[in-house]
Every structure is written in structure tokens, then in C-alpha cells.
Amino acid sequence: MELRLLLALLWRRRRLMLLVFGLVAGGLTLLTLVCETQYVASAKVYLYHSSTKASLLSRVNLDSAMMGSASLTDAERATYEDLATIVPVLRPLLDELHLTRKRKSLQLVEMVPLVRWAVDTWLPRFGRRPMTYEELTNKSIVHILFPRPYLKAAMMDDADILEFSSSAESMELAMALANAAARSFMAREADMRHGECRELAAAAAAELPRAREDYEKALAELGKLRQREKIVDLTAEGEKLVERFYSLSNERDSNRLLLLKAQGMLANVKGQMAKRPEFRKSGESIQRSSLIDSLKLTLRDLYMDLAVAKTRMTAEHPQVKEIEGKIEEAKRLIKGEAQKVFGSETISTDPTFTFLNERAAEYTAQAAGLESQDAAYGSLLDALEGRIMAFPERAAAEALLKVRVAAGELFLSNLNQLHRAAVAGQALDLSIAHLVEAATPPGRLDDYMRPKLSLMLALGIVLGGFLALTAALLAAYLDSSLSPAGAAVLGAPVAGTLPRRSGLPRAQAVRRLRDALFPVSGRPPKVLVVADALPGPTQAMDVALELGAALARSGRSVVLVDADLTRPSLHARLGLPLGPGLAEAVAGKVFRDAVILPGPESGLFALPAGQGALSPEAAEGLLDAPAVAGLLDGLGRRFDVVLVATAPAGASGDACSLARHADAVLACLRPWVDDAAAVARATADLAAAAGRAPRLVLVGAPDDEPSPRDVWADLLRRARHKRAAAPTA
Structure with missing residues (x-):
């Protein structure tokens, strides 16, 4: 069960994962393609205590304590590794090979296609400057973007062999750098003994x-x-x-x-x-x-x-x-x-x-x-x-x-x-240093190129997958939105769930919501206030319209009231002309029945908000007026069900004001979108105003998201449809 929940969590954040994976893998691939290729080579120097030399050195008391065995001690290995990259060893390399590097400004320009080829072909010395000792031995992440000749010396783990590894813009230069470093190290080591x-x-x-x-x-x-x-x-x-x-x-x-x-x-x-x-x-x-x-x-x-x-x-x-x-x-x-x-x-x-x-x-x-x-x-x-x-x-x-x-x-x-x-x-x-393996041209040049495209692709896939998984888990950890399981702890019953997408599944879910709110037996509510818990895409009006149509098809007479006076939308959804409505009826400017208009379904009627949007202060004054209670009571005597769609409870007090005159309140929640703490405050305010806990409807339940199986089946269906539609030869 835990694995299923984890997979569901990752699938829900698949867009974030795809974005992170694409940025990492694509970025590494692009970096490989635009960066200058470097070639690597290595030369190996064997450090061996000869018995003949040990005898002579013992006579003059030079390193006599270290000459007891042919193998190097740990201290000697560390010392030779450090001495291999000191200034007296590397300075002759800079002078002998005349090492230079491209300026970073030129390397940035060379990332444009064909510019590097043109510069290397016609202006090989353009934009170059002599290298320093620090640049030859220091390497960082910037080295990938702005490569330059590099040299490293390290003792091999399983042998007393000092390996000089170099990288340069050509294999010839890389081999020359490694071999020259090995020769310079041996000469320096001999000079120290002679000194x-x-x-x-x-x-x-x-x-x-x-x-x-x-x-x-x-x-x-x-x-x-x-x-x-x-x-x-x-x-x-x-x-x-x-x-x-x-x-x-x-x-x-x-x-x-x-x-x-x-x-x-x-x-x-x-x-x-x-x-x-x-x-x-x-x-x-x-x-x-x-x-x-x-x-x-x-x-x-x-x-x-x-x-x-x-x-x-x-x-x-x-x-x-x-x-x-x-x-x-x-x-x-x-x-x-x-x-x-x-x-x-x-x-x-x-x-x-x-x-x-x-x-x-x-x-x-x-x-x-x-x-x-x-x-x-x-x-x-x-x-x-x-x-x-x-x-x-x-x-x-x-x-x-x-x-x-x-x-x-x-x-x-x-x-x-x-x-x-x-x-x-x-x-x-x-x-005691002996060159046992000089740097030579390799058999497969591709294996000695850096960065290597296949390696960077594999690294991009692995690193991108890891970072994508990390981003999904981190987003889930930091996510403060309401989950379907979290709706159960709000202290209010869940009346039903509605898929976000329209279609047969949503229509069936609306029917189940109707039957849960208005059962055949018992005493169903006469006046039902429908409100969004938090601001966002208007869900309350959609739910009220679909619920009203379902009630009308069941044989009930239903009136739908647009009580969102600051953002009226009922007349536009039903294609009704803009005219007097709830605001004018409460103000006593028109008679109530004169502004009730027939809806698209038989038995469904609509009471629009009014001639135009009101300011929040004006809307608050109208909905707090005593005439609202009388208007809703009159509508309840004339129709079987009165559905009142209001402004969001978290942004306005209109829903709480109307909840005092209603038999029940239906709060619309959006799982994985609405903030859990804000939803808890809004439902608590509605419960305090109505004197009872509101009923909850979850719009956009997890079942609404297409599963991997649904996505795969849809792809196969489209592929079969294209093959069937293709003309036969």
C-alpha cells in the first residue's frame, strides 16, 4: 500500500519531475556538445629502492632508514605525490612546451557553432595567453566550461607507481605534457639526491x-x-x-x-x-x-x-x-x-x-x-x-x-x-624513479576524449532521475495543500467527489452528490448555500448549475440564485440577457418573481445577480439586509430547492451571512490546490455561522488524474487510429 501511495505521489508531480529531468539531462547533453573536447593521456613512473643504490646511500647516510625494503612507506608515497606537482618540477614544462590557454571570453564566443573551427583554422594563436603554474595544477567545475591544459599526479593504489595524468586540446599536447612531467620529476628527484x-x-x-x-x-x-x-x-x-x-x-x-x-x-x-x-x-x-x-x-x-x-x-x-x-x-x-x-x-x-x-x-x-x-x-x-x-x-x-x-x-x-x-x-x-610507461597514442581515440557524449548522457539520465525524484519528494514534503485524506480531519462530512474534467464520469458523480444531499426519505434541505472555500477558479457556480440540472431532471423545481454580487456569472453561463436580479429585488426596486428567469432544463429557474458587479461594501450591505431572509423564505415556499451560489468563504463574509438563512451549506474544495490551513479556517467560519458543520465536495479528486495505464492506453488508441486512417498502397 505504501508503494502505491509513493507511486501516486510521484505520478501527481510528473510534470515537475519531467521538467527537472529535462533540464539536467538536456543541460549536460548541451554542455557536452558546445564545450571544447579535451584529450587525456598518462605516463607512469615506478619508484623502486634498488639494493645497489641503497647500499651507497646507506654509506653516506642518505635515506638509510627508508631503504630497508623495495616498497615505499605510506609517508614516502604521500611525499612523492606532493613533490610531483611542485614548482621546480612543473616550471620546466611551461618553458619547454610553451603552454598557453584560451581566454574565457574567446571560449564563450566559440560556443557558437562553427566559430571554434574558424578560429582554430585561421587564427590559432588568437586570444591566447601563457599559462601559470597554478592554472596547470588546479581544476574546478568551471574547467568543464572553460577547459585548459591540466596535469595531475597520483600514486596508484595497488603499486608504487606514480601516474601523471594530463588533459589538453589535442592528444599530441596531452602526451607531450604527461611525458615531460614524468621526465622533469625524475630529473628533480635525482637533483635532490645529488644536492x-x-x-x-x-x-x-x-x-x-x-x-x-x-x-x-x-x-x-x-x-x-x-x-x-x-x-x-x-x-x-x-x-x-x-x-x-x-x-x-x-x-x-x-x-x-x-x-x-x-x-x-x-x-x-x-x-x-x-x-x-x-x-x-x-x-x-x-x-x-x-x-x-x-x-x-x-x-x-x-x-x-x-x-x-x-x-x-x-x-x-x-x-x-x-x-x-x-x-x-x-x-x-x-x-x-x-x-x-x-x-x-x-x-x-x-x-x-x-x-x-x-x-x-x-x-x-x-x-x-x-x-x-x-x-x-x-x-x-x-x-x-x-x-x-x-x-x-x-x-x-x-x-x-x-x-x-x-x-x-x-x-x-x-x-x-x-x-x-x-x-x-x-x-x-x-x-629511485624509473619511467615504465610513456604516454603513447591510444588505439581508440574516443575512449580518451572528455567530455564523452555517451558518458555524459548516462550521467544526465542518472543524475536527472535522482534530482527529479528528490524534487518530487521535496515538493511533497513542503506542500501545504489539502489532500483528500486531510479533508476527513476538518470535522465536516464529505458529501462527494467530482472529477475536474467534464464528461460522463462527472455527470455520474453529480448524480451521486444529488442523492447524498437530497435523499428520497427524510427531510432534505430547502435552501442550500454553495460556496468555494478559497478564491480561485469558480467551482461553486459550476457545482450549483450541474446539481440544479440533476435535481430538475429528477422532477424537482429548482431555482438557482447568483449571490456573488461582486463577480456575477450566472447570466453569462446560461446565455441570459443582463438585467435586474437579486440586488434589485433585495433593494425593493423590482418584484422578486419578475426577475426569476427559466433555465435550460425543465423545472430549473435562475435568479441572476443584477444589472452589474457591485463593490464589496455595497454587496455586503445588501446581503446583510433583513430582506434577504424574506426573499429566501419566499423562494423556499415556491420551489422545491433553492441553490444559492456565493462568493468564496475565505475571501468574503457573504457566504457566512447567507449560511445563517440556509438549511445546509455545501463547501467546494480543490484537493492538492487549496491550502489546508486556510480551508480549515473557512470551514470553521461556515460552521459557526450556520450552526452546523458544512458538507464538503471535493472537486478534482485524485481519480480524476489519468493513471499511467490510461495514458498508455490513450497513446495506443491514437496510434491505431492513425494507422487505420492512413491510405493503403
Whole structure:
């Protein structure tokens, strides 16, 4: 039952649904036909961590944490997706391909048929201007109306493949744009790796002279000491201290190598940030942070405590773990403060600057930790040197020099290896990006055209149907008109329903209304006031005429009174001459029986409104006069039924005034047209005036609307009629 009601609701609003569906589907189809066709192409770049490159990068500490597997992490995928559309990658495209776009004014003119063909044929450079980086990567709904070259980069869901998708006014330009973007991305990615190697090589080269000088100095001092003095052996305790000194020296030198790498990476990132337009302050101002300086001092003390604790406790001791936790917390605070300082340079949400900002903060935290460790190592070595020097001076001096020579030799060797690896990295292809599928001409060009007519038609049908259904349901929800079911809650009985269209069904409905109002048995009303509940197309006079004719055909004498003095219409409907009528009879200007005229049916008589339309004030004064009651009483004694058609109850008080002198009131309602609240007020006013609830008649019931079956049957009937009327060959 609910489904039937829903279908009836949709069928009743079929015109609205057809309008919405036609606008949406037709609009999308028209848009497809008038808009300029764009062609799409794509190039794919595979991002793969090669084991050979991973080994070299690990030697120089570049992305060593990310090289554990061939697959990319989620963070790497997001980073590469953002870096693929940054300015350094796309600016070479604009210069290489000389990308231009048509002005919107020209594109509007080209929507006129044949104009686009004429412009492209004879004036290919007319109305064009160079494209910008933002226009190449930004796309909106306006892009459909005013297309231009567009580029998008996205990681594929099921593989570490970065796909460059482009659209342009020709397939050749679209393929060139996608391929050029892929090549530029790979070149930029390789340049970033080479830049890191360059910074690291420069840092190692700057440190090499000092390391070589320290080693040669320690070696020379050891040789002089051996020539000058005779050395005795140290005790076992002294040897342990010398071994501890040697171990700490190696750890300090390894820490210095890591510090060089971190400082090189930080310098490389700062160099890239300095080229960004968002970057405004100098590197010196960024490095000044009192909180970072205080945290560095805290880190130095923590590393010294950690070194002392490890000499007395195991690595798993709670106190050692607590100190290590404090160190990590201090590094996290340094990273957060560094990121805040770098982020305060700009409010830009550019993904490239955000990525560089995060890397700079990470390297700042690493460098701060390594610097603190280096300071802690220096303090520990000074303390150990003091304890060693407490032993016999010559033995202690030789032992210290031996340790310094060995440590310096190892540090110099490692530094040379680091420098050679960084220099080699500048000459190698360190990029992990590989072009695996270039954009090529497709086999079916239609599949790569946008907008595609078949796709837009399907979209128009689906979207139009959805919006049409939504519009119908929304209209039903917002509809405040009276429904047939809502008439039952007005507190007045429904005497009958009348179809809106004339014909046999309406005539039968009028007969049923007559029998319901004037039954054979009982006491039928003598005077019946017929009024519309609300203003609109006059229904009360039509109902009164048809009801009067039906009563006359049943053998009753009926007089039809036109009491709508402001809009008289009875004389025109019956073809009667304009003359005196009800207004003149009530005013006493003519005798009542002199203005009663015979109607079209035997037994049906008419009392017109008068010689002309009156003002509302004049009509109100006449119908409130005491003579009206006497006139209606006299008509009731002469005729079997008196039908009084009045003005609408919701617009005038005439219906209420006449209802006081009537035996019954018939209110005409229009379902799905009249407002429910206004109808309720009008029926309540009639009930109060008449002292009884009015009877209701619904004009234009739902059954009056043709069903889908009726519409289909009518179409088939017309088709058969045309075939039968067509001349045979």
C-alpha cells in the first residue's frame, strides 16, 4: 500500500519531475556538445629502492632508514605525490612546451557553432595567453566550461607507481605534457639526491684538513717522545683507563661523522628552503632559539649521565632506560621547536615547503643530539685524561699519544671513505624513479576524449532521475495543500467527489452528490448555500448549475440564485440577457418573481445577480439586509430547492451571512490546490455561522488524474487510429 501511495505521489508531480529531468539531462547533453573536447593521456613512473643504490646511500647516510625494503612507506608515497606537482618540477614544462590557454571570453564566443573551427583554422594563436603554474595544477567545475591544459599526479593504489595524468586540446599536447612531467620529476628527484651528496662532500672536505693535521701532530709527538724518553709499562688499572680512553675516542669520532652528515643534510634542506618564495628570513635568525640552546645543554648533561651510568650498570637497567627516555624526549622537544620556528616563516600550505620544513626540523633535532654527544664525549675524555696522568708521567704520556694516533688514523680513514662515497654519489644516478610507461597514442581515440557524449548522457539520465525524484519528494514534503485524506480531519462530512474534467464520469458523480444531499426519505434541505472555500477558479457556480440540472431532471423545481454580487456569472453561463436580479429585488426596486428567469432544463429557474458587479461594501450591505431572509423564505415556499451560489468563504463574509438563512451549506474544495490551513479556517467560519458543520465536495479528486495505464492506453488508441486512417498502397 505504501508503494502505491509513493507511486501516486510521484505520478501527481510528473510534470515537475519531467521538467527537472529535462533540464539536467538536456543541460549536460548541451554542455557536452558546445564545450571544447579535451584529450587525456598518462605516463607512469615506478619508484623502486634498488639494493645497489641503497647500499651507497646507506654509506653516506642518505635515506638509510627508508631503504630497508623495495616498497615505499605510506609517508614516502604521500611525499612523492606532493613533490610531483611542485614548482621546480612543473616550471620546466611551461618553458619547454610553451603552454598557453584560451581566454574565457574567446571560449564563450566559440560556443557558437562553427566559430571554434574558424578560429582554430585561421587564427590559432588568437586570444591566447601563457599559462601559470597554478592554472596547470588546479581544476574546478568551471574547467568543464572553460577547459585548459591540466596535469595531475597520483600514486596508484595497488603499486608504487606514480601516474601523471594530463588533459589538453589535442592528444599530441596531452602526451607531450604527461611525458615531460614524468621526465622533469625524475630529473628533480635525482637533483635532490645529488644536492645531498654535494653538501655532504663539502662538509667532509672541510673537516679533512683538520683531521689530517690532528693525526699528523699526534704522530709526530709520539715519535719525539719515544726518541727522548725511555718508557716503562703502566699498571693494569692504567691500561684499563687507556683502553677506555681509546674506546671513547672512537665513539666520539663516529659521532662526529654522523654530525657531519646531519649538518650536511640540514644545509642542503636550508638551501632548498631559501629558494622558496615562502622563505623570508635568513638562516641566522632561524637558528636563534633560546629554548633549543637550553635543551642542547640539557642533552649534554644527559649524555654524560648516560655514559657514567653505563660504566656501572647494564644497558637494561631502569636508570639507564630512564636517562635514554629523557634524551629522546629532549630531541622531540627540539624537533618541535625547530619545526615551529621554520613554520613561522610562512602561513603557506604548499606541500613542498611543508615537506622541507619537516625535514629541516628532523635534521635540526639530530644535529642537536649529536652536538650534545660530542660535548659530552669531550668532557668525559678530559676527565679520563686527568686520571691517566696521575700515573707515571712518561708512561701516561706515551699511552695517551698512542690512543690519539690510533683514533686519529681511524677517524681520518672513515672521513676519507665518507668523502669518496659522497663524491661518487654526485656522479651516479641515485634516483629511485624509473619511467615504465610513456604516454603513447591510444588505439581508440574516443575512449580518451572528455567530455564523452555517451558518458555524459548516462550521467544526465542518472543524475536527472535522482534530482527529479528528490524534487518530487521535496515538493511533497513542503506542500501545504489539502489532500483528500486531510479533508476527513476538518470535522465536516464529505458529501462527494467530482472529477475536474467534464464528461460522463462527472455527470455520474453529480448524480451521486444529488442523492447524498437530497435523499428520497427524510427531510432534505430547502435552501442550500454553495460556496468555494478559497478564491480561485469558480467551482461553486459550476457545482450549483450541474446539481440544479440533476435535481430538475429528477422532477424537482429548482431555482438557482447568483449571490456573488461582486463577480456575477450566472447570466453569462446560461446565455441570459443582463438585467435586474437579486440586488434589485433585495433593494425593493423590482418584484422578486419578475426577475426569476427559466433555465435550460425543465423545472430549473435562475435568479441572476443584477444589472452589474457591485463593490464589496455595497454587496455586503445588501446581503446583510433583513430582506434577504424574506426573499429566501419566499423562494423556499415556491420551489422545491433553492441553490444559492456565493462568493468564496475565505475571501468574503457573504457566504457566512447567507449560511445563517440556509438549511445546509455545501463547501467546494480543490484537493492538492487549496491550502489546508486556510480551508480549515473557512470551514470553521461556515460552521459557526450556520450552526452546523458544512458538507464538503471535493472537486478534482485524485481519480480524476489519468493513471499511467490510461495514458498508455490513450497513446495506443491514437496510434491505431492513425494507422487505420492512413491510405493503403
